[in-house]
Each structure stands twice: as C-alpha cells, then as structure tokens.
Amino acid sequence: MRYELYYWPSIQGRGEFIRLALEEAGADYVDVARGGKRGMAKMMALLDGKGVTHPPYAPPFLKAGKFVIAQTAEILFFLGPRLKLAPRDEEGRLWAHQLQLTISDLVVRIHDTHHPVSGWLYFEEQRPAAKRRTKDFWRYQVPKMLGYFERVLAKNGGKYTVGKSLTYVDLSLFQIIEGMRYAFPRRMKRYEKKIPGLVSLRDRVAQRPRIAAYLASERRIPFSQWGIYRYFKELDA
Amino acid sequence: MRYELYYWPSIQGRGEFIRLALEEAGADYVDVARGGKRGMAKMMALLDGKGVTHPPYAPPFLKAGKFVIAQTAEILFFLGPRLKLAPRDEEGRLWAHQLQLTISDLVVRIHDTHHPVSGWLYFEEQRPAAKRRTKDFWRYQVPKMLGYFERVLAKNGGKYTVGKSLTYVDLSLFQIIEGMRYAFPRRMKRYEKKIPGLVSLRDRVAQRPRIAAYLASERRIPFSQWGIYRYFKELDA
Numbered sequence: 001m002r003y004e005l006y007y008w009p010s011i012q013g014r015g016e017f018i019r020l021a022l023e024e025a026g027a028d029y030v031d032v033a034r035g036g037k038r039g040m041a042k043m044m045a046l047l048d049g050k051g052v053t054h055p056p057y058a059p060p061f062l063k064a065g066k067f068v069i070a071q072t073a074e075i076l077f078f079l080g081p082r083l084k085l086a087p088r089d090e091e092g093r094l095w096a097h098q099l100q101l102t103i104s105d106l107v108v109r110i111h112d113t114h115h116p117v118s119g120w121l122y123f124e125e126q127r128p129a130a131k132r133r134t135k136d137f138w139r140y141q142v143p144k145m146l147g148y149f150e151r152v153l154a155k156n157g158g159k160y161t162v163g164k165s166l167t168y169v170d171l172s173l174f175q176i177i178e179g180m181r182y183a184f185p186r187r188m189k190r191y192e193k194k195i196p197g198l199v200s201l202r203d204r205v206a207q208r209p210r211i212a213a214y215l216a217s218e219r220r221i222p223f224s225q226w227g228i229y230r231y232f233k234e235l236d237a
Numbered sequence: 238m239r240y241e242l243y244y245w246p247s248i249q250g251r252g253e254f255i256r257l258a259l260e261e262a263g264a265d266y267v268d269v270a271r272g273g274k275r276g277m278a279k280m281m282a283l284l285d286g287k288g289v290t291h292p293p294y295a296p297p298f299l300k301a302g303k304f305v306i307a308q309t310a311e312i313l314f315f316l317g318p319r320l321k322l323a324p325r326d327e328e329g330r331l332w333a334h335q336l337q338l339t340i341s342d343l344v345v346r347i348h349d350t351h352h353p354v355s356g357w358l359y360f361e362e363q364r365p366a367a368k369r370r371t372k373d374f375w376r377y378q379v380p381k382m383l384g385y386f387e388r389v390l391a392k393n394g395g396k397y398t399v400g401k402s403l404t405y406v407d408l409s410l411f412q413i414i415e416g417m418r419y420a421f422p423r424r425m426k427r428y429e430k431k432i433p434g435l436v437s438l439r440d441r442v443a444q445r446p447r448i449a450a451y452l453a454s455e456r457r458i459p460f461s462q463w464g465i466y467r468y469f470k471e472l473d474a
Contacts, residue, residue, distance in 0.1 A: 049388065049392075054328075054332045055385075055392075056335075066328070067328065067331070069335065071334075071335050071338040071339065073338065074331060074334055074335050074338060078331065091291075094304070094306055094311060095291045097308075097311055098293075098306065098307050098308050101311060101338075102294045102308065105345075112349070116349075116366060116370070117353060117369045117373065118369065118373035118377075120373060120377060121373075126366075126369070128366075129353060129363075129365075129369075132355065132366075133353070133355065136354065136355035136357060140355075140357060148292075148294050151286070151292075155286075
C-alpha cells in the first residue's frame with residue numbers, strides 16, 4: 001500500500017505528526033504537495049471536493065486506497081494499527097486516539113499564542129493580545145496539559161505513553177517538545193525540569209534509527225516562522 | 238447498558254453534543270454530575286485519575302461498562318454505531334467522525350470569539366481582542382466552515398449529512414445553529430440565507446419527537462453566559 005499524504009509543502013505544521021508516523025514505520029508514502037506545482041494542484045483539486053466522495057475540510061489528509069481521510073488525529077487513528085503504531089484492541093486504540101485529540105487541543109493553544117486574534121493578520125498586528133495569551137498559556141495551560149501527559153506516561157511505566165511499545169502518541173509528544181523548544185527556548189529550559197519523563201521520551205524517540213535518519217534528511221522541513229510554532233523573543237520572557 | 242455521562246452540571250457546553258445523541262436514541266443514561274454534590278464528587282474523583290486506568294483530561298467523559306472515554310468527538314465515535322446514530326462500516330464511521338472533528342474545531346473558534354486571550358479572565362478584560370477576533374471569525378471562519386457543511390449536506394442529498402439516516406453529526410449541527418443563534422442573533426439572521434440546507438436540517442432535528450421532548454424538558458439546560466456560546470451585544474454588530 002502506497003500512502004499519499006497531502007499537506008502544505010513548506011511547513012511542518014499538523015502534517016508533521018503524520019510524517020513522523022509514516023517515517024518511523026518505514027511506510028511507502030509520497031508527500032504529494034512537495035512534488036512541485038503538479039503536486040499542489042492535485043492537493044487543491046481534492047480540497048475543492050468535486051469528484052471526491054468525502055471532501056476534506058483542510059490539509060492534512062491521506063489517500064489510502066479508496067479512503068480519503070482528513071483530520072490529523074483521525075489519520076493517525078486510521079494508520080495506527082496498520083503501521084503497528086497503536087494497539088489493535090478497541091480499548092487501547094480509543095485510548096491512544098483520546099490522547100492524540102488532547103494533543104490536537106494543545107496544538108491549537110500553541111498556535112494561538114502568537115495569533116490570538118486572527119490567522120490573517122501579522123503577529124505585529126496582534127502583539128498585546130499575543131503577550132497576554134502567552135502569559136495565560138504558560139501560567140495555566142502548559143502546566144495542566146503537559147503535566148497531564150507527564151502523569152499518563154509515568155502511570156504507564158515511563159517508557160511509552162500507551163501500551164508496551166511505541167505508538168504515534170509518543171511520536172507526537174516528541175514533536176510537541178521539539179516545537180515548544182523552538183518557539184519558547186528560554187521558557188522551556190526552565191520548565192523542562194517539571195516534565196523529566198516527557199523529556200526523556202523525546203530523547204528516546206530522537207534516537208530511534210528511522211526517526212534519526214528522517215530528522216537528518218531533507219524530508220524534515222525546518223521549523224520556521226510560518227508553522228504552529230513560531231519564535232518571538234517577546235513571548236519567551 | 239446504562240451509560241454514565243460526566244459533564245459540568247450547569248452548562249450545555251461540549252456535553253450537550255453527547256446529551257443530544259443519548260436523548261435521540263432513547264438511551265438509558267445518567268447525567269452524573271447533575272446528581273448534586275455526590276455526583277460532582279464522583280466526577281472529580283474520576284478526573285483526578287487515581288484508580289482510573291485511562292484518566293480523562295477534562296469533561297465530558299463517558300463511562301460505558303469497562304470503558305472510560307473522553308473527548309466529545311471520540312465519545313460520539315464510540316456511541317454512534319451503538320446508538321444507531323452512525324454508519325457501521327469503517328469508511329462511513331470515519332467520515333462521520335471526521336466531520337465531528339471539524340465541528341469540534343468550530344466550537345473552539347466560537348468559544349474564543351468572547352475569550353480570545355484567556356478563559357480565566359472576564360470578557361470585559363479582553364474586549365478589544367474579542368471584537369477583533371469576532372470580526373475575523375465572521376469574515377473568514379464562519380463562511381468557510383458553515384459553507385463547507387452546507388456543501389457536504391447538499392452533496393449527500395440535503396436530508397442528512399452522512400449516509401441515509403440521522404447521525405450524531407446532524408444533531409451536532411443542530412446544536413451549532415442553535416448556539417450561534419443565541420450568541421449572534423442579528424448576525425445569524427442575516428447569514429442564514431446562505432445556509433438554507435443547514436437551517437432546514439436544524440428544523441427537522443428540532444421536530445423529532447424525542448428531541449422535541451428533550452428540548453421542552455428540564456433536562457435541557459438553558460443557554461447562558463457561561464458556556465461555549467455567550468451573547469454580547471457588541472460582538473453581534
């Protein structure tokens with residue numbers, strides 16, 4: 001099965017959670033929109049929805065045989081057992097999905113620190129709100145959300161978040177830590193002592209042979225000022 | 238099977254999407270935290286997570302036999318086929334879930350119109366940002382998101398959003414329209430001509446015998462200034 005991933009070609013964004021899973025599994029996949037103009041045109045045609053039974057609302061989406069599936073967490077739910085990156089039983093599979101949905105909530109919160117008013121305006125046009133939102137994010141949301149994942153990980157023995165082997169949830173938590181280090185280097189440096197389990201999970205994921213090879217390759221798009229995670233010195237007090 | 242729903246007892250909030258599904262199906266369920274102090278204590282004990290294999294991050298969550306499941310869209314994914322409110326085949330079930338996840342995204346956007354900076358501050362403390370965010374929401378997000386659902390509904394024949402019978406997605410879209418009418422009565426009055434299919438779906442859902450009985454009962458918590466949807470005259474220009 002060759003999977004077709006559709007996502008914006010110049011950012012990690014939400015697509016990165018899918019890329020990490022496909023890479024760790026050594027799956028046969030093509031990152032369609034990175035294939036130049038023709039790839040982008042193909043993505044936009046599917047988004048537009050004519051001739052697509054189940055038109056996606058937004059990238060990322062995945063084509064897998066007859067399936068066209070959107071929503072990051074749902075794509076991972078679908079791929080999980082197929083890539084051996086999730087439990088197969090209903091209870092475990094739902095638990096992994098539930099954690100992934102909470103990661104999706106966190107991603108929105110991270111993005112909105114720098115764009116609390118509008119994704120259509122520049123950061124500079126919403127600076128005061130961004131500063132206040134970031135303060136709130138670090139005061140309440142980071143401790144609550146990352147604290148939750150730290151406890152879930154510890155409760156499961158500390159090595160993996162779900163079950164007895166690596167899942168897409170572990171890969172996604174790696175990406176969260178990486179992204180937060182990019183966006184908030186000073187704050188994260190101070191905060192990481194409170195989440196030693198997640199930091200150690202991040203290190204183990206980074207060292208997995210396929211992930212390490214991927215991160216060193218050109219397939220890994222660098223962090224930038226256009227994705228979920230953006231660095232603004234004034235938000236990293 | 239008696240389902241136990243856990244959600245904040247004084248608001249519709251995200252719990253309402255689950256309540257509507259349970260009510261439409263005539264399911265045997267108890268809204269635990271509405272059972273006074275003891276109910277609230279039971280909810281908080283499960284949230285705290287000691288002795289719970291899969292601790293929920295936040296309400297709503299559902300107890301169904303051995304399962305404790307959180308995240309609104311996941312609860313509906315789980316309940317859907319059990320309550321005959323979703324297709325049973327993988328493709329249809331994933332499609333309904335995908336739409337529900339996009340509804341979840343919309344819910345965050347609706348909430349953040351009045352609280353773009355912090356859920357811990359009053360509206361009055363974030364008024365300028367709320368006005369700008371609401372303007373952006375109505376200019377870009379409402380047409381894009383509700384326009385999408387309008388097209389999806391039309392593509393499926395106009396009667397139901399998914400498949401050939403009522404699903405939880407239809408019930409959730411009813412709740413979106415109701416809530417937006419509460420929060421933005423003037424704006425919605427103008428906008429509804431652009432989404433005749435969704436408005437007609439809303440009317441058909443409201444007239445279903447079990448939903449009509451539920452809406453007229455005390456089990457339906459009224460809209461208020463504490464939920465996802467809140468009315469502020471200045472946001473409803």
